[in-house]
Amino acid sequence: MQEILAFLGEIPWWAWILAILVFIAIIDIFFNRKHTILHNFPVVGHIRYMLESIGPELRQYIVANNREELPFNRRERGWIYASAKNENNYEGFGTDQDIYSTHYVFINNAMLPYQLPAGHPNLKNSGLIPCAKVMGAYNLRRRPFRPASIINVSAMSFGSLSAKAIASLNEGCKLAGSYHNTGEGGFSPYHKRGADVIFQIGTGYFGVRDENGDFSMEKLVKMVEEYPQLRAIELKLSQGAKPGKGGVLPASKITKEISAIRHVPMGKDVISPAYHSAFKGLDGMLDFIEEIAGATGLPVGIKSAIGKLGEWEELAEKMKERDHGPDFIAIDGGEGGTGAAPPSFADHVSLPWIYAFTDVYKVFKKHQLTERIVFVASGKLGFPAKAAMAFSLGADCINVAREAMMSVGCIQAQSCHTNTCPSGVATQNKWLQAGININDKAMRANFYFTKFRKELLQITHACGYEHPSQFKMTDADINLSDKNLAQTLQETFGYSKVEVPFQSYQDFVDCPHIGGNLNLEKLRQTEDAIH
Template identity: 50%
Template sequence: MRTRSLLGLGAAALGGLAAYDLTQRHHAVLRNYPVVGHARYLMERFGPELRQYVVASNDEERPFTRDQRRWVYASSKLENAYVGFGTDNDVERTVGYPIVKHRTFGVGPGTHPHSEEGVPLPGLKVLGGPRGRRHAFTPASVVNISGMSFGSLSHAAVEALDEGAARAGAWHNTGEGGLSPYHRRGADLVFQIGTAYFGCRDAQGRFDLDRLVDLVASAPVRAIEIKLSQGAKPGLGGLLPGAKVTPEIAEIRGIEVGKDCASPSRHTAFSDVDSMLDLVETIADATGLPVGIKSAVGNLDFWEELVAQMSAGDRGVDFVNVDGGEGGTGAAPLIFSDAVAYPFRIGFAEVRRRFDAAGLSDDLTFIGAGKLGIPENAVVAFALGADLVNVGREAMLALGCIQAQKCHTDRCPVGVATQDPRFVRGLDVPLKAERVANYLVSLRRDLLKVAEAVGVDHPARITVDDVDIVDGVTERRSLREVYGYVD
């Protein structure tokens, strides 16, 4: 009797669902295929997970392949990150594949055995030194944490990133969302000024120099970065969905709770290169800190004008952080993520060549961002002339990100890119901080080992002649030739 009752209830439920499907007008699939048509929406819902864990090959997924994620995960846990049997990349048929050219003879006998993880790897330039900034310094790490705001990320994620950066001797960029209590866990900071001036704005949302001076004096801020644009949404301004705007975030940013927070697409404190450089010098004089810019690369007129005005020698930025169009974001329209701004290698090369031609490249530090937390990408960035690299999503992977791509929904299943307490509680800060530190140290180790293979003592000494771009097994060209570098 019980079984018959259950079967009857099931049949009634299916009958009710079929009746609903036949009469509803929103989905043609369900009107034409009642009940069974729901399988289509289930497959669509779980399709990304099925492809990620069942269907896709090791080198197929985007933004980060399974092999790349596996390397980050293993490195962050200090597990065996080696591979066996050889590469499974389709080298024979891949167009634009980078090949590092090792040398038989190089500088010195090598540094340490493969098991030595903690080799220091500072930058080679003094940030702010050429322009005489009062608080100029040499970055302690060539790999640092990129700008990711509290709001886009959870408080636990920001805490773990900051503590991990501190352990690894790296700096932590605050992102444009302001300097929160969770950025004060020991790491050196780069304070990012976005178009909404969070953390240094007055009641009308305008830039406030006095507030900036007070803020940087209250925290271990080592440099200031003016964000002009971001690779994943250039020319758009930051966007924090209302679901993520908690009372705490609203207080830090000076915005309304629960409402979408869309930063302006452009700055109001300056309107051209001339006024931007005036602001750079004003901030540097008031704080004593190095001041630079972060930008994706699109129309090149801006860079031509910046080089021309810096050539006079009286004003200039201390660093340029070039963000590739393949960079990450918490939320952006598809068209901006897919088709606005050059990819890193093209954009960075266009910028660097212009400073080289003007003889200015020794006067500032070049930073790269946009999937550069993977060793081979970072090596190419250094060869193109980067002095430092910033890592964002790769650091999130070290935190436990599973590339669910739900950052814009506030439903990140591992508590990294969400403000929902239900998910945030799963992120253990001390453990994840240790893994972030392990990842940063492991990446530096691999970069140093590649530098040794090339025959130099530091990855920033790798040049455009040390890396070739190959098209399958038929053609090779050096980075110098591909991107038009000259001696």
Template identity: 50%
Template sequence: MGRRLKRMAGISVAAVGGVAAYDLVQKQHAILRNFPVVGHFRYLLEKVGPELRQYIVTSNDEERPFSRDHRSWIYASSKGENNYFGFGTDNDVERNVGYPIIKHRTFAGTGASTAPHAREGVPVPVAKVMGAARGRRHAFRPASVVNVSGMSFGALSGAAIRALNEGAALADCLHNTGEGALSPHHQRGGDLVFQIGTAYFGCRDEDGRFDLDRLVDVVTSNPVRAIEIKLSQGAKPGLGGMLPAAKVSPEIAATRGIPEGQDCASPSRHTAFGDIDEMLDFVERIADATGLPVGIKSAVGNLDFWDDLVDRMRSGERGVDFVNVDGGEGGTGAAPLVFADSVAYPFRVGFAEVYKRFAAAGLQDDVVFIGAGKLGLPENAVVAFALGVDMVNVGREAMLSIGCIQAQKCHTDHCPVGIATQDPRYTRGLDVEAKKQRLANYVVALRRDLIKVSEAVGVSHPSLITADDVDLLDAQRTATSLGEVYGYEPGWGGLPTELATEIDRLMTTRP
């Protein structure tokens, strides 16, 4: 035994000596040349730093993009566990600027329940009928105000897409395909929104150009309820997407109609149209061919686009059925840091600018407004509804519900929980049967909290919460209503009387 220990010690000393010798002569890292062997601990700590901060260093409300409190609420909700918190808030309300305060009412309105823990799991449909204003043949009222945002097969694993789609079916909500086309993993029972990106995956010809006939074939043979034209997304607007060759498997290549094993780059802008008039012609062409509501998804930057869009829609001859505003704080699998940090307005600013333009033109009731960008948390969603959204899309929150640990390795193909990767080593760990229920539980929990907050405000539905029902704090100095902060006129952000009466009736007559 002693001889074996000596041999092992000798091997260890030799190995350390070899590492030290290499460190001293290599020229790539100054730290290793100056501090051989021990310098490697610096790189080790740098590599595991995010994990150390996540679990040991940061406070409950400090980490970004989702704090420990946020993740804990999503995890508990998705598992059907107790998602309440004790001992009061640990947010720094005393010093926080822009902190939202929802103003409850002492006496409930006619539609708000007063029973304890009322309406657990009750459906919460959208107040507006998507496509009705423009007479689309397949106009419909989305069954849920909370829906799954666009995340492509390719960026996400097949198992993750299956869990999201089956979970969406359980929760009776919509599942956006993302720009990566409609794969077999999307065909698991959930209703779909088909997203058309700049590369026209799933509806392109052999030369990569948009093909209307292929689009019609896809949407008529699948449960597609609406079509979304993606102009840009919050985390990398104006950039286009990139799926590295390592992720382009035979299945992804067949789904997208691209070569296998090659980098797959999406253009930054569309080629099927080049201005507002051409885009609206494109929208009407698709709507006529499919009968489905057609809308756009975009981050908000230069506001001339929105001025021109509203101006062209005033006549009522052409128009989009919905507008999905993605905040600059939205997520993505990979983006240059400057795009993730500094390109496009954050949701509240961007959405308010868009909504005000439609409202000033009297068009706000003809369009279904969708919001995205960290709106899968109850307080953020309430603010969004108060500003005028009709439904919210959840992306990273949905990923967290099916097991994402915020490892932030989406761009490396080494997602440790098998969500943002195509590597079988990791995807084998994602159990679809368990995760689909967690997605459904999370969606139901978020809808439940939205209903509970609505009841506290004295209304029966989150779309009845107005910009006057939420204030933003300037630390402990002043509180200013959302409407005043974002320049809303009286009545903006709310529903017209007819729609408000209809959604109130739908909510209060349910068993």
């Protein structure tokens, strides 16, 4: 034995490497039955697959320029990261955008900016921008809700995101005064860190389902009574990533905790149907909304991606006829989001946000219903200039998903559906989550929201207004056609936004229905930290 070991010890290192390569080549040539490349090009073929596997990372950090990458380019991600870290998020030496490109938006500033009067709340809290409308006011819900922030966290479930990511976002929302949408995955312990919460009911009824998987009003009412931070209910009809398809949570991401929260079995993919079983048709949906609102006292809204407009016309007609309906409508852009989807869905099914929103808004304006509804916009709008454009079109609130994920560490690895997210944000792997410091990430989310609002408010003042709800469709131009013809949003989309009944900021501070987590002292502390 000693002689054999001595002999092996005399073999040079390069001979070992050669032997390993020969062994790999034999396996590739004689035993590989799956990959033609490996059979035809043994050993070398492995390099090809390795480079392919790290291609997104190579393009992200080496090949792509600052404005080229999708869904969020490097400059956009850089602004979010800098804002979240409370670092300098300015740029020097002018823009590197192609300002003559089609769909490029220009904000029309006023000759004389708006000047804050003495004693104005924004003098102490430049990041204070509550929503100008109250959810549930028209339909006289028992517990109306005015969001304390015009930017909030969109629907992302515990299960899709990790426990630490959800906890970080919820605590960040508490600090910033934003609300946190649970997504369809149920109301988890990590949503209970103090922020206002909108509970989403999806087609799987997770968290409020009975033993047969059907919707349980009893469970919903009990949950609302037990947790006062639940401020509204959102009925999910579809989402931008895969409208009409339903959702899938892979078995690999289902832990015992997720199983208990969602009331689903372990070891099986959890499939959300494409349709609701608790109601049928638009009449059934309107009845269901009223039943939930009556039982819980909370405002009830709907979330949907937009395609055919005939059903939206019918919904508006029924709302006009019945004199009731959803208290808010969240319009999701077809650009996709955190939910994984087949490329055919993510690339082609449902309209991009700007077309979706303008089409639906015109329907409700025609039927004189816009003042009853809080319009929530969602679709890559987590940047102040894009938000200004959205408010010009008629949006009342902005929901952000991927931008919020980036504020707590997401690096756009695009592996949300594989349970291998390297930043720990979209995985249930405990090892990958271990690097998330909840206190630190919560503060980053807080800074992102606060700096977003501060910059949006600066744009608002530059245009001569006190609050973003005052933006008009003539306050923004958009480039059209191959000749780069610029027109106002009003001329482009063929309608004028209905004026929002805004009086003064003092109305927000005094409003008894405003979000319970609007803490002016906390906002002032954030303001001091930013400065």
